[in-house]
Amino acid sequence: xxxxxxxxxxxxxxxxxxxxxxxxxxxxxxxxxxxxxxxxxxxxxxxxxxxxxxxxxxxxxxxxxxxxxxxxxxxxxxxxxxxxxxxxxxxxxxxxxxxxxxxxxxxxxxxxxxxxxxxxxxxxxxxxxxxxxxxxxxxxxxxxx
Amino acid sequence: xxxxxxxxxxxxxxxxxxxxxxxxxxxxxxxxxxxxxxxxxxxxxxxxxxxxxxxxxxxxxxxxxxxxxxxxxxxxxxxxxxxxxxxxxxxxxxxxxxxxxxxxxxxxxxxxxxxxxxxxxxxxxxxxxxxxxxxxxxxxxxxxxxxxxxxx
Numbered sequence: 552x553x554x555x556x557x558x559x560x561x562x563x564x565x566x567x568x569x570x571x572x573x574x575x576x577x578x579x580x581x582x583x584x585x586x587x588x589x590x591x592x593x594x595x596x597x598x599x600x601x602x603x604x605x606x607x608x609x610x611x612x613x614x615x616x617x618x619x620x621x622x623x624x625x626x627x628x629x630x631x632x633x634x635x636x637x638x639x640x641x642x643x644x645x646x647x648x649x650x651x652x653x654x655x656x657x658x659x660x661x662x663x664x665x666x667x668x669x670x671x672x673x674x675x676x677x678x679x680x681x682x683x684x685x686x687x688x689x690x691x692x693x694x695x696x
Numbered sequence: 697x698x699x700x701x702x703x704x705x706x707x708x709x710x711x712x713x714x715x716x717x718x719x720x721x722x723x724x725x726x727x728x729x730x731x732x733x734x735x736x737x738x739x740x741x742x743x744x745x746x747x748x749x750x751x752x753x754x755x756x757x758x759x760x761x762x763x764x765x766x767x768x769x770x771x772x773x774x775x776x777x778x779x780x781x782x783x784x785x786x787x788x789x790x791x792x793x794x795x796x797x798x799x800x801x802x803x804x805x806x807x808x809x810x811x812x813x814x815x816x817x818x819x820x821x822x823x824x825x826x827x828x829x830x831x832x833x834x835x836x837x838x839x840x841x842x843x844x845x846x847x848x
Contacts, residue, residue: 595769619732
């Protein structure tokens with residue numbers, strides 16, 4: 552198996568301004584599985600009785616869970632399979648609750664074809680149109696033979 | 697229910713440290729792929745990964761970065777904290793069965809804003825650095841009936 556046909560886009564197939572999207576309803580299962588994998592059982596995420604008394608009023612998803620939806624786009628669509636994550640930064644702007652539907656967007660901001668690296672901008676919006684986070688970062692797209 | 701919360705901003709000092717270490721399992725990688733929908737071949741396809749320079753499956757970078765939230769939410773500041781912003785840089789690949797230790801250090805405390813700045817370094821079992829980063833977190837605010845206690 553060569554897998555060349557299922558590799559994502561090489562840097563030569565990408566232009567500045569290219570965009571890709573992914574949307575998902577964040578379930579209780581997602582939050583609890585994420586807590587299990589990371590060991591982060593912060594009551595803000597897994598204790599509704601506690602959360603009721605906080606500023607947020609309900610359990611909120613781990614911010615790192617929401618930002619990982621961007622990793623989905625980078626790893627499956629743009630550039631796609633074979634991509635390597637180099638760095639990223641994120642600012643969280645609003646809480647994400649269980650049952651919120653989050654749309655993540657990645658936009659290509661800068662290309663360095665010589666070094667096979669690109670910079671992206673990304674953001675996530677909830678079902679009400681509220682921006683919940685902004686991010687930027689760098690990845691290495693797959694190289695095709 | 698009496699709420700136990702982590703350290704408030706007044707209880708945190710520059711230089712405070714906390715650690716979390718975990719051996720990364722295949723289950724972790726598959727659960728992470730399932731939750732995020734990131735089914736990039738490199739973390740989930742053995743045969744594909746063998747043909748890359750890594751020769752084996754590589755964990756999602758965002759999975760390693762996710763262990764930062766463990767320290768923030770469980771240890772320092774602890775229960776009730778939230779992350780405001782975060783930067784990470786991946787320096788080496790992480791493979792299945794690698795044991796990753798994340799060390800977090802408080803670099804600034806802003807009582808007026810109720811925030812703390814932190815730096816993070818992730819190393820694997822051979823001592824090599826796999827990720828570095830920094831960020832800003834909001835420590836918990838005591839609730840009326842809260843019983844301030846650090847859960848470990």
